[in-house]
Amino acid sequence: xxxxxxxxxxxxxxxxxxxxxxALKGISFDVYENEILGVIGPAQSGKTSMLKVINRTIExxxxxxxxxxxxxxxxxxxxxxNVYELRRKVGMVFPLPVGLPLSIYDNVxxxxxxxxxxxKTDLDELVERCLKQSALWDEVKDRLDSLGTKLSGGxxxxxxxxxxxxxxxxxxxxxxxxxxxxxxxTMRIEDVLKELRSEMTIILVTNLVQQARRLANRTxxxxxxxxxxxxxxxxxxxxxxxxxxxxxxxxxxxx
Amino acid sequence: MSNxxxxxxxxxxxxxxxxxxxxxxxYIFMSMTLLMILPLILIVGYLFVxxxxxxxxxxxxxxPIRGMRDGGIWAALLGTIYLVVISLVxxxxxxxxxxxxxxxxxxxxxxxxxxxxxxxxxxxxxxxxHALFGLGAFVLFAGMGRSIIAASLTLGIMTLPVIIAxxxxxxxxxxxxxxxxxxxxxxxxxxxxxxxxxxxxxxGILTGIILQVSRAAGETAPIMFTGAVFFKAIPExxxxxxxxxxxxxxxxxxxFTISTQVPNVPTALPYGTAVVLxxxxxxxxxxxxxxxxxLRSRKKW
Numbered sequence: 001x002x003x004x005x006x007x008x009x010x011x012x013x014x015x016x017x018x019x020x021x022x023a024l025k026g027i028s029f030d031v032y033e034n035e036i037l038g039v040i041g042p043a044q045s046g047k048t049s050m051l052k053v054i055n056r057t058i059e060x061x062x063x064x065x066x067x068x069x070x071x072x073x074x075x076x077x078x079x080x081x082n083v084y085e086l087r088r089k090v091g092m093v094f095p096l097p098v099g100l101p102l103s104i105y106d107n108v109x110x111x112x113x114x115x116x117x118x119x120k121t122d123l124d125e126l127v128e129r130c131l132k133q134s135a136l137w138d139e140v141k142d143r144l145d146s147l148g149t150k151l152s153g154g155x156x157x158x159x160x161x162x163x164x165x166x167x168x169x170x171x172x173x174x175x176x177x178x179x180x181x182x183x184x185x186t187m188r189i190e191d192v193l194k195e196l197r198s199e200m201t202i203i204l205v206t207n208l209v210q211q212a213r214r215l216a217n218r219t220x221x222x223x224x225x226x227x228x229x230x231x232x233x234x235x236x237x238x239x240x241x242x243x244x245x246x247x248x249x250x251x252x253x254x255x
Numbered sequence: 256m257s258n259x260x261x262x263x264x265x266x267x268x269x270x271x272x273x274x275x276x277x278x279x280x281x282y283i284f285m286s287m288t289l290l291m292i293l294p295l296i297l298i299v300g301y302l303f304v305x306x307x308x309x310x311x312x313x314x315x316x317x318x319p320i321r322g323m324r325d326g327g328i329w330a331a332l333l334g335t336i337y338l339v340v341i342s343l344v345x346x347x348x349x350x351x352x353x354x355x356x357x358x359x360x361x362x363x364x365x366x367x368x369x370x371x372x373x374x375x376x377x378x379x380x381x382x383x384x385h386a387l388f389g390l391g392a393f394v395l396f397a398g399m400g401r402s403i404i405a406a407s408l409t410l411g412i413m414t415l416p417v418i419i420a421x422x423x424x425x426x427x428x429x430x431x432x433x434x435x436x437x438x439x440x441x442x443x444x445x446x447x448x449x450x451x452x453x454x455x456x457x458x459g460i461l462t463g464i465i466l467q468v469s470r471a472a473g474e475t476a477p478i479m480f481t482g483a484v485f486f487k488a489i490p491e492x493x494x495x496x497x498x499x500x501x502x503x504x505x506x507x508x509x510x511f512t513i514s515t516q517v518p519n520v521p522t523a524l525p526y527g528t529a530v531v532l533x534x535x536x537x538x539x540x541x542x543x544x545x546x547x548x549x550l551r552s553r554k555k556w
Contacts, residue, residue: 057438062363087441098436101455110450111440160436167440 005032007074008171008201009054014068016049016058023049026068027227029220031171036193036202038212038219038233040249046225047205048094051173054203055090056083072171088115091164091200095176097156099148100163104131104140107148107159111167126166133196134162135188153180161189172196175205190215209250213237221246302533306526314527318488319509323517328528330489333496334403334503335535338478339471341407341499342414347464350418357419358426359448377416385413386477394481404499406482413477414467421463425456458550465543469536475507483508485516506532 009031016024023046031037039047052058053066056077070077072086080086088111100107108127117123127144131137136158140151148159157180164172174193178186193202193215206212212219213233220230221243229236229246241247248254303310317327357374361367389409399405429452437447475483483505489496497503506528514525 055439057435060435060438084441084443087439092439094435094439096432098432100433100436100451102450110437111442114437114440114442114446163436163440 005035007031008033008072009203010069010071010074011050012069012071014050014053014066014070016046016053017065017067018061019063022225023064025225027222027225029227029230031201031203033201034197034199035217036197036204036215038216039203039205039222040207040209040212040219041222041228042249042254043207044224045222047222048175050222051092051175051203051205053077054171054173055087055092056080057087057092084115088167089170091167091169091172093157093161093164093172093174093177095179097153097160097180099151099156099159101147101149103145104148104151104159105144108162108166111163115167126168127162130162130165133165133192134158135185135192136162154182154185157181158185158189169200171201171203173203173205176207178206178208178211186211209252221249223249299533302526302530306523306530308523309521309527310530315531317491319486319513323486323509323513324520324524328506328509328531329491330487330496331504331506331509331528332531332535333489333494334483334487335472335506335532337403337497337499337503338407338410338482338505339468341403342410342471343464343468345408346411346415346418346467350415351422351460351464354419354422354426355448355453358423359444359452374416374419378420380413382413382474383476385409386480388412389477389481400500401480401482401484401502402500403482403497403503406478406503406505407499409477409481410471410474413474414471417467417470418464421466422456422460425459425463426452428459429455458547461550462543462547465539465546468539472532472536472539473507475505475511478505479508479511485512506535 007030011030012028013026014024014028015022015026027046027050039050041047049058049064052061052064053070054072054077058064058066066078072089077083077086100110102110105127108130109123112123112126117126128137128141131140136155139155140146148156151159157177161174161177172193177189181189190211193204196202204212204215216233218230218232219236221228221236223245229241229243231241235241236246237250239247241250314327315332316329318330319328320326357367357371361370386409389405389412393399393405393408394401397405399408433451433455434447437451438444442450482502484502485504485508487502487504510525510528510532513520513528
């Protein structure tokens, strides 16, 4: 691996416990600037918990406890005073689309407004750019004032992505974004992600092994709270990854 | 193969039994609904028939005369309005803000749980107990004397836990996913509450408050000890006739007085009073329903 790359996120011995079970059992890895890191692994292996630690929304789950150190841009997220700035820096897209009960325009303008941007022209520009990036603009440009909650599931998911981009994040975390989206739109969003790679760091959690293979530079395989392997895609998806388990999971002959 | 397909769509004894139970269930529920409506219609009809001789605008806008055996109910009606308005003006803001804190900010620990438990239990305390508390706290300890303000505050204390409970319920009906979506983009809790939670729960909150109007208007016990009197003459037609440290008449109390304490009252008088009390409450409830329909139509998911 080229050590010349700048580390965007450093995860060091991260443990996440819920009341009765341990979701992550001490994983460590780095995410480099401007790469797409694929994260694969079966359900319940702690992938979502990991994302929630990165933008510290784990603290909204009362029974969850996180130990270990997660640094974004070299700063420990647990010790950050301005957690709102951290969350603006990290765009989050979760599996189930959430259209806020606001107009489509306000859905996208919500985060910039919360950050204090009031200028109408700036907002207009930002909303248009984010909706274009999430491949939704053409479908909604004539009805920006209609309700975001009235959109179809796939459209709402793209609205959610637009909202995650609206606060101009440096890191974009996508958690199973394609579950509620049709294959054609998925391909369009994947194209967008490839373009975004030059501007931001992307963590792509996905159940679709092929999606990680198509998009990611490197892929991490997490199983049952342990990091089994993280390496370049060339290695992970080759005939000989370091772990036999990785090979089995990637090729679908697991268990 | 075709035989089994045919057999699938014919009526078997099992299907007939299912149908019979389903029909039975429907008629039981329907008859209970009718049983519920019937007494209501009877009561309201009976009241109106009995009250018919005295019902007129004069009845509403004149004071009782000749030892409350004649005349109208103006002083009592205005007293009730004062009591209800002042009690809600004090209890609604406190209740709603407390509920927002409990539902949106408070961590789930033993302290919050005790508070929540206390709220639920307070909502079930009988009104006569609130009356004694009001007598002790406002009339005697705070030195307000028997007055409109003391009686209103007692009613306010009585309605407070119910307002907190109904507001919490309205806030809880806003999906948690909306809040998480806002937090994820760097909004503070307050920004989330202001722009998402409150606009989408306001109809439920208002309904809860307005329903307390009927409760405050109908209670006799809490005001009997703290500020309501048998009789007080005030200028007719003057909406500002009472001062907040005056004692006042109230509809519920008046109804109690003329039905049980004063001899030889014409029967139409208490019924007329009851109709006006009922009418006032129904009017407020109607406002609540209109408001609810209007705010519902703007609900966004």
